[in-house]
Amino acid sequence: MYTIEICHLYPEILNLYGDKGNITALKKRCEWRGIDVKIHNISLEDDFNPDNYDIIFIGGGQDYEQEIVKDDLLHKKGAAIKEAIEGNKVFLAICGGYQLLGKYYKTKEGKELEFLGALDFWTNGDEKRMIGNVIIECDFLKSESFDGKIVGFENHSGKTYLGKDITPLGKVIIGYGNNGEDGYEGAVYKNVYCSYLHGSLLPKNPAFTDFLLEKALNNKYKDFGTLPNLDDSFEMAARNSVINRLITSNKINKLRKIF
Amino acid sequence: MNMKLLWHELRLIITILIGKILIVLCRFAKLGGTSFPGKVAEKLCPGILRELSSGLKLIMVTGTNGKTTTTRIIEKILQENKIQYITNKSGANLVNGVITAFIEAVDFLGKTDASIALIEIDEAAFSKICNLIVPHVLIVTNFFRDQLDRYGELYGTLKLVKKTAALFENIKLVLNADDSLCASIGKDLKNEVTYYGIDKDVKHSTSSNNEAYDSKDAVFCLYCQSKYEYDYHTYGHLGGFRCPNCGYARPSADISCTEIDEMKDTHTDIKMRVSNQVIKARVNLPGLYNIYNALAATACSEVLGLPIQNTVKAIGSFESGFGRMETIPADGKFLKLILVKNPTGFDQVLSYFIEQNDSNMQIAFIINDNAADGRDISWLWDVEFEKLLNISHKEPEFYVSGLRAEDMAVRLKYAGIDTNKITIIKDYEELVNKGLLRTQQSKSFYILPTYTAMLELRKLLKVKYNLHDFWE
Numbered sequence: 001m002y003t004i005e006i007c008h009l010y011p012e013i014l015n016l017y018g019d020k021g022n023i024t025a026l027k028k029r030c031e032w033r034g035i036d037v038k039i040h041n042i043s044l045e046d047d048f049n050p051d052n053y054d055i056i057f058i059g060g061g062q063d064y065e066q067e068i069v070k071d072d073l074l075h076k077k078g079a080a081i082k083e084a085i086e087g088n089k090v091f092l093a094i095c096g097g098y099q100l101l102g103k104y105y106k107t108k109e110g111k112e113l114e115f116l117g118a119l120d121f122w123t124n125g126d127e128k129r130m131i132g133n134v135i136i137e138c139d140f141l142k143s144e145s146f147d148g149k150i151v152g153f154e155n156h157s158g159k160t161y162l163g164k165d166i167t168p169l170g171k172v173i174i175g176y177g178n179n180g181e182d183g184y185e186g187a188v189y190k191n192v193y194c195s196y197l198h199g200s201l202l203p204k205n206p207a208f209t210d211f212l213l214e215k216a217l218n219n220k221y222k223d224f225g226t227l228p229n230l231d232d233s234f235e236m237a238a239r240n241s242v243i244n245r246l247i248t249s250n251k252i253n254k255l256r257k258i259f
Numbered sequence: 260m261n262m263k264l265l266w267h268e269l270r271l272i273i274t275i276l277i278g279k280i281l282i283v284l285c286r287f288a289k290l291g292g293t294s295f296p297g298k299v300a301e302k303l304c305p306g307i308l309r310e311l312s313s314g315l316k317l318i319m320v321t322g323t324n325g326k327t328t329t330t331r332i333i334e335k336i337l338q339e340n341k342i343q344y345i346t347n348k349s350g351a352n353l354v355n356g357v358i359t360a361f362i363e364a365v366d367f368l369g370k371t372d373a374s375i376a377l378i379e380i381d382e383a384a385f386s387k388i389c390n391l392i393v394p395h396v397l398i399v400t401n402f403f404r405d406q407l408d409r410y411g412e413l414y415g416t417l418k419l420v421k422k423t424a425a426l427f428e429n430i431k432l433v434l435n436a437d438d439s440l441c442a443s444i445g446k447d448l449k450n451e452v453t454y455y456g457i458d459k460d461v462k463h464s465t466s467s468n469n470e471a472y473d474s475k476d477a478v479f480c481l482y483c484q485s486k487y488e489y490d491y492h493t494y495g496h497l498g499g500f501r502c503p504n505c506g507y508a509r510p511s512a513d514i515s516c517t518e519i520d521e522m523k524d525t526h527t528d529i530k531m532r533v534s535n536q537v538i539k540a541r542v543n544l545p546g547l548y549n550i551y552n553a554l555a556a557t558a559c560s561e562v563l564g565l566p567i568q569n570t571v572k573a574i575g576s577f578e579s580g581f582g583r584m585e586t587i588p589a590d591g592k593f594l595k596l597i598l599v600k601n602p603t604g605f606d607q608v609l610s611y612f613i614e615q616n617d618s619n620m621q622i623a624f625i626i627n628d629n630a631a632d633g634r635d636i637s638w639l640w641d642v643e644f645e646k647l648l649n650i651s652h653k654e655p656e657f658y659v660s661g662l663r664a665e666d667m668a669v670r671l672k673y674a675g676i677d678t679n680k681i682t683i684i685k686d687y688e689e690l691v692n693k694g695l696l697r698t699q700q701s702k703s704f705y706i707l708p709t710y711t712a713m714l715e716l717r718k719l720l721k722v723k724y725n726l727h728d729f730w731e
């Protein structure tokens with residue numbers, strides 16, 4: 001019997017855009033395959049030992065809420081997080097959680113707020129919010145049966161820029177992505193996956209969910225191999241309906257611009 | 260007469276005329292749109308709202324949840340007191356919608372017999388409308404997360420309401436004492452405040468199940484960021500909060516519910532303390548959240564100095580309006596429509612289902628993501644659909660529809676609901692027929708649409724069951 005231990009960091013504080021759905025997706029897709037799952041809610045002041053967990057998740061919050069966790073994240077859990085990242089632990093960080101792992105956040109007024117600095121990227125605050133549905137294409141998810149496209153919704157005013165050792169999560173097909181400039185979305189370093197996409201992200205992108213689970217299971221069990229398939233017809237219908245709608249409306253908008 | 264003044268008068272009259280014509284045309288064209296005539300009027304005669312509202316006492320109702328119901332209860336109170344008023348209809352609660360409502364209510368010279376204007380205003384539009392007109396009484400119901408892509412952030416909305424109200428010290432505030440966000444307005448401003456709230460853990464005395472407390476908003480003190488402690492919770496983050504560090508705590512309520520005598524699925528009997536007198540009252544709407552709406556309306560009537568017996572009569576005879584649980588008879592069965600727009604409201608509806616004893620309940624969710632619904636549907640993941648597993652032994656069946664039907668299906672699947680019990684039906688007519696067919700005689704088919712889905716659905720039901728237009 002396999003067991004997956006999932007750590008949800010600051011669940012009652014960083015939970016802005018249905019982030020709990022990501023935990024639910026990881027949990028359900030294990031249960032449906034007879035894999036045991038334990039969820040550990042780890043918050044302010046709680047002891048945090050990454051060795052106890054196979055996947056670590058951190059979601060997004062409003063500025064006010066990010067302010068609340070910052071001190072605990074940087075000074076109490078920061079060293080352990082950095083060590084776990086270098087040790088190939090699987091992480092998923094969304095939106096505000098993504099930004100917090102980076103080096104700093106520079107406000108619109110030019111004030112530089114120090115963030116964790118676990119990964120080499122940084123975020124600059126901007127006037128305009130980047131809001132809307134997103135499609136990105138992830139090369140690492142491509143297979144004979146899957147086109148690598150994942151969908152979600154973004155809502156951020158920070159523009160994130162990646163340093164040289166960090167690769168993006170995917171190429172933006174529709175949407176803004178990291179900064180609305182370079183055409184990329186998210187960040188990957190070792191087994192850390194970061195993205196601005198919520199929606200929630202994992203439930204309607206089962207290929208990505210399974211990819212993370214397989215990574216974690218193979219990290220833990222040398223003989224694990226691959227996950228058996230599930231019936232994903234609802235999930236794929238949700239994903240495909242977004243893709244079809246966006247591509248159609250995108251075409252119409254392009255036509256409008258021509259005429 | 261001064262030419263300039265004459266021209267101004269003329270311009271006002273012409274604008275009102277054009278506005279009134281546009282209102283009729285929009286209705287005739289079945290556009291249902293209530294903001295367009297106001298938009299045109301403001302263009303033709305900037306600041307027209309100030310002009311049309313001069314001499315009226317302005318009451319504004321804002322907040323995330325319950326503003327429509329609260330506004331309609333206050334309307335009922337005004338009727339009980341035979342006070343003439345102007346009001347805007349739900350769905351027309353942005354600035355242009357309010358202008359439309361005034362143009363419709365005044366005569367061609369811009370005059371009215373009304374003495375009060377009762378305005379429901381979207382919390383994000385409150386500061387905009389205050390550039391034009393300032394309320395005498397402002398009622399703030401609560402702050403919850405709502406359609407985040409439209410409003411930016413919860414704390415930003417709160418700050419903006421506070422900042423705007425701070426500019427006008429004469430506004431009399433009516434605030435929810437049980438909401439730490441809402442009550443902070445009273446703490447931070449110098450305005451006169453009337454607080455309303457539920458005094459203690461009234462839920463223990465009712466049949467409603469005590470779910471594990473799981474609030475998503477306002478867990479931490481707004482002033483010092485310590486975690487609040489609670490003497491009791493009512494729902495969401497509402498209740499007897501207090502900060503152990505800085506001492507910020509629920510203010511004592513001037514108007515409060517001290518006891519729930521009986522909670523039914525159509526009404527609640529309560530005891531209410533109003534100016535140190537405890538009275539029995541019936542809130543003629545189901546659910547805890549409607550007690551808050553009734554208390555808010557009662558607090559408003561107290562600020563206006565209206566006799567309490569008329570208020571009690573109004574809240575005891577009030578019937579719900581557009582989409583807030585509307586019952587439509589359909590061949591010996593019923594269609595029940597309940598508008599859903601944010602996690603807290605949605606959770607309340609799901610709790611209501613769990614309390615029903617119907618077996619084989621038929622429930623439909625119609626989820627759209629148009630601008631008026633909120634483009635972002637991630638809020639569905641903050642709704643506790645897992646609760647529905649509590650009634651799974653009664654074999655309910657679920658239908659999903661709307662632009663985001665598939666996302667809703669995924670949400671139900673991950674809540675643990677058997678996928679064989681979830682059917683995607685995009686066509687509304689087919690949905691209504693199928694759901695009704697499977698509903699037992701004299702029972703209800705429950706349909707929960709988001710805002711624009713409600714409008715679309717009502718269009719169909721209007722033809723099918725002869726419904727009134729919602730603005731009538």
Ligand SMILES: [Zn+2]
Nearest residue numbers: 480483502505
């Ligand atoms: Zn405090």
